[in-house]
Amino acid sequence: MFKDFLNMAIRSLSRRKLRSWLTMIGIFIGIAAVVSLISLGQGMQNAIEEQFFQLGADKLTIQTKGPSFGPPGSNTDLMLMDSDLEVVKRSRGVKIAASRLVEPIRVEFNEKEKFIFVATLPQESKEREMVIEVANVDPSDMIAGRPLKQSDQWKVIMSEDYLEPKFDNKGLQVGDKVKIDGQAVEVVGMYKKTGNPMVDMAFVMNEDPVRELLDLPKKSGLIVAQVTPGIDMALVVENIEKDLRQHRNLKEGKEDFEVESPEDLLDSVSTILNVVTAVLVGIAGISLLVGGIGIMNTMYTSVLERRKEIGILKAIGARNSDVLGIFLVEAGVLGLIGGTIGILLGIAFSKTVEIIATIALGTTLIQASFPWYLILGSLAFSFGVGSLAGTYPAMQASKLPPVEALRQ
């Protein structure tokens, strides 16, 4: 029975081709939007998650909180000091901890002066390794020159962003000498840019020379800590919070510092992405609603035009429920075909965005992902919108008195 109704629906839709296509536009725009938004959102989330767990899923960052316009840890009133680092090092579950200074500093080159943040790498090997992982300055990512060595003193590295003319008409090259707070420092290497502007804009130097230059023997900046394998991250966060609270003489809930784990960051990123996706999907939903109204309108017109056909169907034995079924299936098919095209368009769109993002922006953060529930859900949903919109017209059709219908 359903098969026969389906056949009839396809026949009568293909007879009114242009109108059928026009009717489906609303549905397929809506579904295309939903599919591409969700697939990109989902893909982005997956990519971010992957990145997070690649670098430093076992690392925590501790920094002061409160109003601060600079990068993390640069707030002048609130500072983490050497003694705080010692506390963190002694906290249960912390394997290694190191400080990382992130300070604004005056840089001169090509007779041009700029303030640039200098981020430091620890002098000790293990600590250095750990920070390098979270700092995105992997030695294998050097595109020119060499990585910063532990023994380097007046040497600096930065991202390839500085190849561009940032000092009037001149960019930096390996071998150039810049003046940092009056001290001549040599550019020894450039690393690939990460896409994170905070990382790409900073100069990277060893810790000791920066402390000497800025006369900051005891400041700790932000603290990076690695968790002992096998210990629950949340537990370690709690331990550090408790110990630091005690050391800094603070009540619970009044902390002037923050312990951030990758999960926290991930959660906040996900939340933002979800909100954005929800808003966009809402807009797409409106388009689907309009599409549904379009189907309703078309089906209604179709019922009016096909009164005679309805009369014939009834004369040859169709029950009201058969007529209802025929028109519902037809409306559902309109939705379903619209949905299928929408899904294909959506997939094509998000794949295009992915390719453009990869080639033009060089980021692998935008990945389209098509989970099965998205595809099946969209199909079921578009069939549902179609038949729902068709319900009222189909009921009208089924209730037509057969003689009335035949008289046309």
Added chain:
Amino acid sequence: MKKNKVIIKLKDVWKTYTMGENKVHALRGLNLEVAEGEFLSIMGPSGSGKSTAMNMIGCLDIPSKGSISLDGTDIASLAESDLAQIRGQRIGFIFQKFNLINTLTAKENIMLPMVFQGYPENKRHEQAERLLRLVDLHDRMDHRPNELSGGQQQRVAIARALAVSPQVILADEPTGNLDSKSGGSVIDFLKKLHKEKGTTIVMVTHDANVAKHADRREYLKDGQIVKKL
């Protein structure tokens, strides 16, 4: 011809249409009996209520007053779904304007009544092809109605009416839209059906030459049976 049992019985049937202030009486106390296996032709001027009467015999409409019984069942007492059931199982309609579904092929049109009666698919194909052969249109089964001539369309309509082997064939001016040759073959066909299968046939026509093929003729005027026009 021996007297069979009465299969269709109209008793004092009235049908009144209200158009705003006016009341139109399409039927005014119509009495009519049709015996099983009979070939009856109804004649009468335009507007005399022939189609109205046919629609009521075919359960497409119910009378305003009076009773209609089909094989002993009073149709006024039936719900819409039961009426549909009777139309689908016991009645085969043939219309003046063929009334085929334009989007479906000849064969699909013939199979449609069987779909509503829940015939299994292979049975439907078998039966449709048999009927197409019967009306001599086997080579046109995948054609749409608009690719067929009027006479061919009417033959498809006849095949459709026969699909569920109904007790009664109701033909409302089946030759009205056809030339005399195609009209003739349609009538020959109905006669053959009547003779070989014993199907009860009620046929409305304007044409005395067509009407003469029936066993019996009745005349309708102003919604009533009259002796002679």
